Amino acid sequence: METTSTVTAPFTTPWRVVVIRATHAELVDNAELVLNLAPPAALTDTSWIKPGKVFRCELTTAAGLAGVDFVVARGLQYIEYDGGWYGPVTSPAAHPIPEGDLPSVISYATDHGIGVILYADRTAVGDADSLFALYQSWGTAGVKLGLVLDGTQSMTNQIIPLSFLDDGMYTATVYTDGEPGSSPIRTPVVVNTRTVTEATTLDVAMASAGGQAIILKRS
Structure with a gap:
């Protein structure tokens, strides 16, 4: 296990919340707290x-x-x-x-x-x-x-081979969390597209408090 991480300041971490209420029912009433704190979804197709x-x-x-x-x-x-x-x-x-x-x-x-x-x-x-x-x-x-x-942090900086794709050309739309700006809860999303094949590898290095989502469609 890694005991240290390297980040670029300023940086933010994912939300960690503690909900304290008098009854179980009141906890359920606040079940969507983390969802409400999160930035809007970047994916347009969630089917x-x-x-x-x-x-x-x-x-x-x-x-x-x-x-x-x-x-x-x-x-x-x-x-x-x-x-x-x-x-x-x-x-x-x-x-x-x-x-x-x-x-x-x-x-x-x-x-x-x-x-x-x-x-x-x-x-x-x-x-x-x-x-x-x-x-x-x-x-x-x-x-x-x-x-x-x-x-660990090194686990988030990976190269993903696309060898599972069938033969042919695909369009990869990559939604990447950027580094947070002035608002720690509004992480900018960078969208890039590129043409890939089964021989392509994708670099999925993550921002310090972000992630990536990739949609692959046959060209």
């Missing part, structure tokens, strides 16, 4: 985002099947297998433990209109393209990427 409520299951086959029944009965959308479904969190996240028959659980969930989300620690991902393609072939609905054992 690919499928929000929903998720129920975290224990890691056995029986618990997964029961979890599907539980969320169906309550109008939820997903179940999730968290850390441990593939063994120790730092081991390769591609082989379920014997207690969990993932194909059976995913098939049952799909038949009932429920998505299955799998946890994968960042240190266990390895080749992300191959791993996520494997998850997709299983019928997995999404990935909960864990940063418990990682997430």
Whole structure:
């Protein structure tokens, strides 16, 4: 783990808030506080985002099947297998433990209109393209990427290969948080477009308190 970070002053960090109220209900009334503090969304097309409520299951086959029944009965959308479904969190996240028959659980969930989300620690991902393609072939609905054992500053300065793209030309629209200006809660967004192929790599170095979003469309 890294114990220091290098930043360019002035800089801001993401919002950290503490909400204190007299009752649980009053906490719910302020649930959108962080959303209200955040800058407006930069993405114009959010149709690919499928929000929903998720129920975290224990890691056995029986618990997964029961979890599907539980969320169906309550109008939820997903179940999730968290850390441990593939063994120790730092081991390769591609082989379920014997207690969990993932194909059976995913098939049952799909038949009932429920998505299955799998946890994968960042240190266990390895080749992300191959791993996520494997998850997709299983019928997995999404990935909960864990940063418990990682997430250092150097991790945010990465090169992403686009080898997962099919042959052909694509337009990459990159939305990048710039360095905050006079207002610490209004981070400017810089939008750039470029033509890319499967042989392209993208530099995703982040601002000190920002991130990036990339939309890829075939030209």
